[in-house]
Amino acid sequence: MSENAAKDQLPGGEVLVDFEWLRECTDNDTDAIKSLLDLYFDRTAKLLGELDVAIASGRAEEVRRLGHACSGTSGTCGMVKLAPLFKELERIGATGTVDGAAAIATAVRSEFSQAKSFADGTVLG
Amino acid sequence: MKTNSLDGLSAFGSALTGAERLLRARPDDAEATIRRIARVMLGADYVQDIPDLHSTCQAVLDSPSSELSQWVVALKSIVNRHCSTLPAERVVILIVDDDPVMAQLLSLRLRSPTREILVATTAAQALELVERRLISLVLLDLGLPDRDGRDVLAEIRLKTASLAIPILILSATEDDHVKMECYALGADAYFEKPIKIELLLTVVSVKLQRIAEIGRKLRHDPLTGALNRLSFTELFTHYAALTARTKGDLSLAMLDLDHFKSVNDTYGHAKGDEVLCSTSFVLERSLRKSDSFGRWGGEEFVVLLPGSDVAGATRALQNALDALRLVEFTAAERKFNVSFSAGIAPVASGDTLAEAAAAADAKLYTAKAQGRNCIVS
Numbered sequence: 103m104s105e106n107a108a109k110d111q112l113p114g115g116e117v118l119v120d121f122e123w124l125r126e127c128t129d130n131d132t133d134a135i136k137s138l139l140d141l142y143f144d145r146t147a148k149l150l151g152e153l154d155v156a157i158a159s160g161r162a163e164e165v166r167r168l169g170h171a172c173s174g175t176s177g178t179c180g181m182v183k184l185a186p187l188f189k190e191l192e193r194i195g196a197t198g199t200v201d202g203a204a205a206i207a208t209a210v211r212s213e214f215s216q217a218k219s220f221a222d223g224t225v226l227g
Numbered sequence: 228m229k230t231n232s233l234d235g236l237s238a239f240g241s242a243l244t245g246a247e248r249l250l251r252a253r254p255d256d257a258e259a260t261i262r263r264i265a266r267v268m269l270g271a272d273y274v275q276d277i278p279d280l281h282s283t284c285q286a287v288l289d290s291p292s293s294e295l296s297q298w299v300v301a302l303k304s305i306v307n308r309h310c311s312t313l314p315a316e317r318v319v320i321l322i323v324d325d326d327p328v329m330a331q332l333l334s335l336r337l338r339s340p341t342r343e344i345l346v347a348t349t350a351a352q353a354l355e356l357v358e359r360r361l362i363s364l365v366l367l368d369l370g371l372p373d374r375d376g377r378d379v380l381a382e383i384r385l386k387t388a389s390l391a392i393p394i395l396i397l398s399a400t401e402d403d404h405v406k407m408e409c410y411a412l413g414a415d416a417y418f419e420k421p422i423k424i425e426l427l428l429t430v431v432s433v434k435l436q437r438i439a440e441i442g443r444k445l446r447h448d449p450l451t452g453a454l455n456r457l458s459f460t461e462l463f464t465h466y467a468a469l470t471a472r473t474k475g476d477l478s479l480a481m482l483d484l485d486h487f488k489s490v491n492d493t494y495g496h497a498k499g500d501e502v503l504c505s506t507s508f509v510l511e512r513s514l515r516k517s518d519s520f521g522r523w524g525g526e527e528f529v530v531l532l533p534g535s536d537v538a539g540a541t542r543a544l545q546n547a548l549d550a551l552r553l554v555e556f557t558a559a560e561r562k563f564n565v566s567f568s569a570g571i572a573p574v575a576s577g578d579t580l581a582e583a584a585a586a587a588d589a590k591l592y593t594a595k596a597q598g599r600n601c602i603v604s
Contacts, residue, residue: 126248127332127424134335142328170370174399175328177421185421 120180166195459521
């Protein structure tokens with residue numbers, strides 16, 4: 103395992119942010135990674151607020167749209183756990199209901215918080 | 228050095244980067260890929276003009292497997308160095324994506340001194356930019372806030388002037404029906420998000436190179452290198468719309484070589500062709516970079532002068548006429564010079580090319596009647 107790969111994992115070997123992917127995307131530009139992650143966490147935090155409102159008011163199409171938007175940008179930023187959760191929200195919204203969306207949103211918030219802490223402790227810290 | 232070689236070289240650089248990453252995991256595949264790239268590069272005409280690039284490609288082909296990785300590093304370094312120094316046509320890439328993270332990442336990786344990167348976050352902005360700017364390539368997300376990206380794709384393809392622009396779709400949608408629809412609407416490639424950025428960069432470079440090559444062949448008169456009538460018409464349409472919006476000046480000039488028939492009759496058609504080519508060369512050198520000219524037919528040329536009123540256009544054409552008069556041609560041990568007559572007309576808001584050309588042609592007729600070798604406005 104490379105030195106970089108070791109730093110990219112939690113002690114149990116769990117990967118929250120795929121930094122190898124980010125390094126490839128940015129051609130190993132640490133400043134660019136920082137800038138992208140700053141932008142990602144700011145924007146996603148705002149969209150999470152909109153997501154809560156959409157779920158609470160039962161607006162399935164809005165849940166689908168937000169899930170789709172966050173899924174794409176999470177994948178771009180190497181958020182390996184968050185991207186599939188947002189994809190699931192997109193799928194739920196596409197069924198025309200918000201059934202089960204609140205539980206997924208709770209899991210999203212938890213993963214988002216962990217990913218941000220992890221990133222803060224590595225490149226953003 | 229051909230001006231479209233930069234994107235070709237850039238694509239090879241991206242492909243080498245991908246192959247280099249594979250060297251440890253799948254050495255046989257990577258080695259075959261690297262040698263294949265080196266072989267194709269050796270066959271590219273512009274590589275013949277770059278000795279260090281040529282010799283390093285050859286070294287990659289000749290090196291044993293154990294030394295291949297070091298030669299790849301050397302080759303990549305030379306490719307990158309030449310990518311930053313080669314002359315290239317400036318291209319404009321339009322990114323259409325409301326995700327600022329994606330837009331920033333793409334802007335970062337696509338930027339180069341020869342590329343201008345524009346970002347539109349809505350369909351309306353994108354269509355406005357396509358109308359207003361000469362866009363070379365579009366990266367289009369489908370999930371836009373105001374309209375579906377597929378509508379944008381369809382609208383761009385409906386415009387004659389943008390029929391040939393490569394459009395690459397970027398979307399988190401995996402649905403094959405959506406992909407098929409995009410291809411049917413005129414997409415050139417479809418990338419699922421998260422995007423494999425090196426793959427995208429390679430495709431962008433290759434598309435830009437191809438479009439430059441095809442464009443040069445389709446847009447220019449093969450004899451003189453001037454724009455042909457079709458591409459001049461596209462250019463006129465673009466600048467006429469832009470000028471109408473900005474309330475600026477736009478002038479059109481029609482040029483006709485004086486006594487050209489007697490050049491052909493006296494010295495032969497080959498000499499006549501030489502005169503036409505020299506006229507094109509003089510126009511290229513004498514006019515401003517912002518001016519454009521095309522071959523209208525026979526010995527007639529047409530010039531478009533954005534930002535010039537009739538007085539400014541007259542000065543520009545006078546420079547060209549003065550320069551052409553100085554060119555000395557030789558045939559059958561005789562020397563001769565040529566000149567042109569020109570008519571200039573302002574392009575009014577809403578004028579078609581046919582209307583503007585007719586107005587300039589009327590002035591040209593007056594110039595001929597006044598004894599030729601002059602400009603009438």
